[in-house]
Amino acid sequence: MSMHPIALLICSIFLATLPLPCRGLAAEPASYPRVTVFRNGQDGYKIFRIPAVVKAVNGDLLAFCEAREGGDASKIDLVMKRSTDQGRTWSPLQVVQSADSFVKYFRGDVPPITVGNPAPVVDRLDERHPGRIHLPFTLENDRVFICHSDDHGATWSPPREITSTTKQKEWGWYATGPVHSIQLERGPHRGRLVVPTDHRLGADGADHGPNGVHALLSDDHGETWRIGAIDATYEDGLNANETTVVELNDGRLCFNTRDQNGAAAGTRGVGYSSDGGETFDNSGDRKYRFFVPAPAVLDPPVVQCAMLRAASTLNGDKQNVILFSGPDESGPTGKGRSDLRLRYSLDETRSWQDGPLLHIGPAAYSDLVQLSGTVEPNKASQDNPATDPERNREFGVLFEAGAANEKSYTRIDFLHFRLSDVLDAKQP
Template identity: 40%
Template sequence: MTPKSRTLLTALALLTSLTTCLPAHAASAPVRGKPGCSSSLPYVSGQGGYATYRIPAVVRTRRGTVLAFAEGRRDGAGDTGDIDVVLRRSTDGGCTWGPLTVVAAGDGDTRGNPAPVVDPRTGDVVLVTCGNAGTVTEAQIMRGEVPAGRGRRVFVQRSRDDGRRFTPPVDITAQVKRPGWRWYATGPGHAVALTRGPHSPKGGAPSRLLVPADHSSAPPANSSDSGQEPKYYAGHALYSDDGGATWHLGSIDAGHDGRTNTNETSAAQLPDGRVYFSARDQKGTAPGNRLDTYSSDGGTTLDRPYAVQPTLNDVPVVQGSVLQVHCPGAPLLFSAPSVPTARRALAIWSSTDAGRTFSKLFTLSDRPAAYSDLVQLGHDTIGVLYETGTTGSYDTLEFHRLRLPGAPVSARAPRVRGR
């Protein structure tokens, strides 16, 4: 057995507390997986009509189907241009994938930042995205050089048939974006349905659907960034209490102090009902590249401003994903690259104290890697959809299944074996 395999098996042994539970909306559907299936490639750049696939987001539906969303970038790896939100479905736990479908077409413009969530009450898949004109850049939007109609807009869609078809995008920008905001980004990565605490479903009422997001506004009047790309990002959340029909602004961290620049954000609901937010620090002056905070009222307000998470200092400036595994005593998981100065070596961290501290469980590989999203597949299995490759981080989107020990052998994903 190689040292890497021993490390992985040791790390998996730490996850024994994850083996008995599923999210409430998925408990009726068993996880399926082919013998020997540990990873698959739902997206390969250069195939399917797109030069590059980026920005993964993944959820598991009530029926057990895995939905892998991404941005299909037609002209290259850049964030601007003709970009669609695309989807592939898997009915065997992420081992094989159905045909690619376009969920939100850019038609020459930019559509992206998928943030899907499964409504526990109806089983509908609600997808929030955003976009802008295909000829403008993030820097131009942040400098205030782009008319409102060509800047960032926010959209919602719904699938009532397990992700086979989605309704056309509905523009909700006026509900969730303040007039003075310039940049706006949902997620990216899965959103959260609150199932505990004051906004949990009662008597058949909908759960609160919560989408973590970030935005920018004009730099302070005394800023030295005039005429340059501003660095003042801040976090916020948007939520729906009626299954995605209407939306509201929730918590806003509007410090814009340049010390911590809250950027791409993910969220998870902790067992005590609080929401944990984890964010990328986009070139802030504080040490480290990860920020976090909590909300005790379902994302309406924050318990404190975003602050540096020092136990994730190995993470570079990049998006990351958090997942609270649904099981008593189970840890909070975090995924991201693990080299502070480069996007490579995707790793999984664990927190057993509600996000106060994290420790690394294992590294999936030493290859280039960037964005990722975590999903619970079954009582003994989690999955991670992430950007990786051999020549660069954006060669493929790989889906990796990680078996959690303690279930009957017939139900397990394959063991990791040494050579």
């Protein structure tokens, strides 16, 4: 039976007004719009990449990244911007480490100097220097340095080289983070600083060769640094690379890593440490000794990603929540580095679920930070979701982004969200 033309037109107009299904948030929280923190071609630099973010003890947000004249091997400064209003506005650019200041470390012809791979961590348990911020970074993806700030990032100490205690002779390429590092909050290693780090076998700074992950540890609030756990299983088919770490409620550390080769069933690997990062646990898998392929729901392209503890029953929260940020190859744009999505785990990283899709278009490296609320004991128990302090806890993601009509990422954005946005995200 055919439909009358007028009726068909009315029906078509009605259907056109229906909302299209989407994975994730219908819109960003209205009161916390997205802000562009770094944009290519501004502040005297051609390109900004490799973000990391932490919250200082005074509440300020510090957004770090590499300010480049070109690609990975170009001249690169390590820079920062500050927000004093939870990420709504950001300060002028501040150079934390200038490439030119490292000329003294070279002899003869000086190549374009690269300073980067920020892996900041806030030491909240140092009684002598409360709130000291440690910033591990690399020179030429080869030598390892650290600096610190005792005034919430306003000024920084001169850089101190720690290569001799943090790098093995057979390692060439070397990268700290790039992502926030962590301080252990519980157990026999409480106060330990843990920096997720990766290396490659071969010539100094060479961007090729088998990949491996290791942890940098400090048990004296950053005075000395050493190598802890090492993944040296270079022939098992999982090339562990840029890594993010989170402390679990059972005392273990979970290391989630970029698999440079993209092993099945995805492009991520996961490993654990039961001794505070001293060693990696044996996985029990015959093929993979330490790192095994991560759950398939974690399906970004080969890229850096970030994890962050969002809630813990040990702190009085109603549930355990760990967040994960990274591009989604199942997103609207399709394969490649695009469509930033949050994922979350309610069972301490054993399984993951899709959260909201925050950005459509080019997207790559990212980092996560908690804004409001606390991960300390929450004595108030409220059943009303609208007033539940846990669900209303605020977070931010700092990530490389580009417009949907652009071929690549051209800026670094900061986006607010609440825990309820993640837990209530509707999937198709």
